[in-house]
Amino acid sequence: PLRGPAVGDWFDNLLPDGDAIRLRLSEQLALGDADAFDLLTVLGRDCVGAVQLLPPGMTPDGFDRIDATPLDEAGVERAIDAALAGGRRRRDDDADGPLRVALPGAQEKIALLRRDGRWSRPRGATPTTHLLKLPLGRTGHPDAEPRDAVWNEWLCARVMAAFGLPMAACEVARFGRYEVLVVERFDRVVQAGTDADGDRIVRRPQEDLCQALGVPGARRREADGGPGLRDILRVLDAGTNAAADKAAVVKAQMVFWLLAATGGHAKNHSIFLAPGGGHRLAPFYDVQSAWPVIGGGGLRAIELQKKTRLALALREKSAHWGLSDIGARHWDDVARLAGQGDARALRDEIAGRLPDVLRRVEAELPPDFSAPLAEAVLGGIRTLAPRLHDAV
Structure with missing residues (x-):
């Protein structure tokens, strides 16, 4: 096997940057003093790119189909609540599906699946397709107003795109009391299937x-x-x-x-x-x-x-x-x-x-x-x- 600091750093970069976010995840999952691999063992089913990390003996069954729990607006709001909550949560599926938060970056976010305008929480090996970035935590500047972070990032994305630069597609949406930036994942590609087997989402x-x-x-x-x-x-x-x-x-x-x-x-x-x-x-x-x-x-x-x-x-x-x-x-x-x-x-x-x-x-x-x-x-x-x- 490959070993050394570069290997550990590569996997560590799959996780959130902030110590506070990692600590809350460790508390939610009752992992104690967890390192990157401890967190990824539980949260690594839907990492950035094509990487899936599973516990020993588990296989990514169902990667070639879409399996997800539908969410209405209130369900998305509850998913955000759960991601931000302190205390312990179950590691297995909850009422809205498995917790999926192996997402790098300093800003609070969750990941969900959107198909034909409808939201759902993926199950098993089905990937997420969109990030929901929250107006919380440290944003573009330590003195910035957190509530402006969503619209600030949206505005900057419009400026970048208007200059002809390739940007991750994004929009602002509201789910209950949360106003979030919805970002389409460019590391996911929908692959059309036949009538018999249906579409699948491919990790890029x-x-x-x-x-x-x-x-x-x-x-x-x-x-x-x-x-x-x-x-x-x-x-x-x-x-x-x-x-x-x-x-x-x-x-x-x-x-x-x-x-x-x-x-x-x-x-x-x-x-x-x-x-x-x-x-x-x-x-x-x-x-x-x-x-x-x-x-x-x-x-x-x-x-x-x-x-x-x-x-x-x-x-x-x-x-x-x-x-x-x-x-x-x-x-x-x-x-x-x-x-x-x-x-x-x-x-x-x-x-x-x-x-x-x-x-x-x-x-x-x-x-x-x-x-x-x-x-x-x-x-x-x-x-x-x-x-x-x-x-x-």
């Missing part, structure tokens, strides 16, 4: 860049000794869609900068794995803006903006992290690192498309969208945009 092999590089999730940020942009580009350079994937990552970093999106670390970049060892970039996800916290006028806002840093430094010889420290020449350095020459064409594209992008996104805002949130994020983009051509 995927791993994040911490897993691909053998780095523990605790070091996901470059400032903590984790992968940098050069490391991510090196992985993509060995893939089957290298030029386009590297160009997408450089473009995404530029949009992250405009959004003041500080969570673009290695765990929030993923690759699809193909037969024969090939790989290519997966859609972007988990993008949230810090502008609601750091925006506005006054000395405090200026100081906060000076302290706000991207997760990945822009560097050639020296590192540039801060929103206020980055200008045209730093993007040129990144473009050269990706083998693109300078970034003039990309800077011109982003600046040229910006007015239309903002008009499109503003037209998509629902009538009850928070005006302060929209003003903070879209206004922050307008504030930074002129610096795309500023040498700094």
Whole structure:
């Protein structure tokens, strides 16, 4: 068998990032002082990508069919309640189906199955198809209002998509007292069946860049000794869609900068794995803006903006992290690192498309969208945009 820190780190990256979430899971499942493999033994039936982890002697029976317990709106609300509850819960099936929470990331979430607009809780080897992200816990910035997290992420996803970047599809939905971000899993593919055997949901092999590089999730940020942009580009350079994937990552970093999106670390970049060892970039996800916290006028806002840093430094010889420290020449350095020459064409594209992008996104805002949130994020983009051509 394979052994060593890289193996343990790979599996540890399948679990939530936060110690508080892991502790609550251990308490719910009466696992005591549980390590990653203890948790995955119970929760590993529906991990990210194609991985299924089962107790010894158990087989993934029924992987080729859909078996699930239907949920109405109240049932989804109860599933969220159960995921957030303290104390012990049963390890086996409860009234709404098995607990499925082997989901990485710092934000609270659950996973369910949606088919033809109807929700259900998968049973056995049937995968989930959607994540329900909750407006709780630490979000895009430690000082952010948790209730804004759902709409913040939705808005950032619309901006990213409007710039032509591949994004995980998402929408906002309400289940009882919970307003959640519903994210379609891009590591799941519905495969049509015959009238006799029905459809099935196929797991698509995927791993994040911490897993691909053998780095523990605790070091996901470059400032903590984790992968940098050069490391991510090196992985993509060995893939089957290298030029386009590297160009997408450089473009995404530029949009992250405009959004003041500080969570673009290695765990929030993923690759699809193909037969024969090939790989290519997966859609972007988990993008949230810090502008609601750091925006506005006054000395405090200026100081906060000076302290706000991207997760990945822009560097050639020296590192540039801060929103206020980055200008045209730093993007040129990144473009050269990706083998693109300078970034003039990309800077011109982003600046040229910006007015239309903002008009499109503003037209998509629902009538009850928070005006302060929209003003903070879209206004922050307008504030930074002129610096795309500023040498700094």
